[in-house]
Amino acid sequence: MTPVLPGPVRAALAAPLVDHHCQGVRRDDLVRAQFETLITRAGHPAPPGTTHFDTPEGVAIRRWCAPVLGLEPHAPAAVYLARRAELGAAEVNRTLLRAAGVVAFLVDTGTEASPDLLSVAETGRLGGAASDEIVRLERVEQDVAEEGLSAPAYLDRLRGEVAARASRAVGLSTVIGYRCGLDVDPVRPARGAVLAAAGRRAAEPKKPLTDPVLLRHLLWTGVDVARERAMPLQIPCGHSGVDPGVLHRSDPTALVPFIRALGPLGVPVILLHCSPYERAAAFLAATFPHVHVDVHDGFAEVLGLAPFHKIMFGSGGWGVAETVYLGALRHRTVLARELAARIDAGDWSSGDAERVAGMIGSGNARRIYRL
Structure with a gap:
């Protein structure tokens, strides 16, 4: 049953969204x-x-x-x-991306570069929206590793390439949790240990990076660039996207030591894909001033605990445009139910609901990503 909502709240829910987390979709039939x-x-x-x-x-x-x-x-x-x-694929992508009602796509380019995927610019053009890039740190590292450099040259090149790609983007992302777990040692690895790990990396440059020392070095390289450019760092948590063959701790509370280490640096952290740990992610957003949360499921838990200015919409779409459209549809549908329940119970006013819908749908992302 469609919830009954005041007109201004319905308008806020229907307003164009900022999709702060999606990936490329296929361009081919x-x-x-x-x-x-x-x-x-x-x-x-x-x-x-x-x-x-x-x-x-x-x-x-x-x-x-x-x-x-x-x-x-x-x-x-x-x-x-x-x-x-x-x-045809072009018309399907155009129709579904535009139907999502998105005003800006922030596209994570972490998947392997492929002519079969829409570029960031094409995603925006077909979707009738603005578009910007989220740079995946592990993708940058993979590209640099395959250049076959010596260990010192590899490290210098890695720092320069992360900075160069960030200069054309609005945020960074890391999948370190999927590579070695979220219980990351919050201390920067020593230079000697990093050089030794870089030497080992040179022996297998085409494999995904799993060395915990180099992953920590890459993470801190990203933190330094994010601090310099005043941009956020996305960190997927939870079970979504986890390699079935690799089991790592995915509860976002495992990140607390690293989150604490970032506090004085002023780098915003955005927790993604938090299912089934939405409540834990909302708790971190409520506890740490620089932590924000992306919500797909578990709206009730997140709205019940996280500050509303810390919550953002991301479709999580990838692969086919249907996933982007459904992500936007689910966001509006589920949030409408939650807002209606709070208004009906007398807990929120219509003005509260209208304001929160606007913050989650686009306002928070515009502020945090400086759009």
């Missing part, structure tokens, strides 16, 4: 097998005799994306994919 692997974080085909359309994301695509592409709600998967092929 996709066959069914390709499309299905992109609507699941697992990234592998469904078992024989099954389909990834029989998942919450698959059902949501058939229910909500089908009408945007001119089909009836709940269109069969084969009909939906045929319509997608008929329109």
